[in-house]
Amino acid sequence: MNYLAERRQEEKERRRAEILDAAEGVAASVGWDELTMDQVARRARLSRALLYVYFKDKVLETGVRDGSIRADLGDPRVVSNALWGMTHGVVQLASTKAKLLAHHGVDGRAVIEQTLAMATRALAANP
Numbered sequence: 410m411n412y413l414a415e416r417r418q419e420e421k422e423r424r425r426a427e428i429l430d431a432a433e434g435v436a437a438s439v440g441w442d443e444l445t446m447d448q449v450a451r452r453a454r455l456s457r458a459l460l461y462v463y464f465k466d467k468v469l470e471t472g473v474r475d476g477s478i479r480a481d482l483g484d485p486r487v488v489s490n491a492l493w494g495m496t497h498g499v500v501q502l503a504s505t506k507a508k509l510l511a512h513h514g515v516d517g518r519a520v521i522e523q524t525l526a527m528a529t530r531a532l533a534a535n536p
Contacts, residue, residue, distance in 0.1 A: 425463050428453050492528060499524040 431453035436444050450457040482488045503510065503517030510517050 421463075424455075428455070428460060428463055495528065496524060 428449065432444065432449045435448045435452050439448065446457050446460055450460050453460070499521055503520050507517045510520065
């Protein structure tokens with residue numbers, strides 16, 4: 410490995426460690442359940458997009474390799490974004506339209522739980 414490649418690798422490893430330190434600091438302050446990527450990005454003084462560069466792809470590769478993300482569903486980046494969009498939309502629906510759902514006898518939490526159960530079954534390694 411040449412000098413520049415070594416330096417880039419060292420910088421990546423240093424930045425990754427800084428992100429992890431920032432995440433641990435935020436979690437210590439607000440707890441894991443309340444931790445957001447925005448908070449970690451602010452604490453690490455980086456953009457949220459850069460955090461995803463360091464961690465999202467790694468999570469996807471690991472998930473495909475260990476079978477927790479089915480490779481036969483297509484490009485893991487597309488699949489993960491589709492899943493995020495679906496769950497984000499359902500959470501938004503349940504939180505912003507709770508009264509309307511309740512008027513129709515539907516509990517918002519039940520909608521979220523049902524969506525997650527359906528997604529889990531659809532994405533199971535052995536459907």
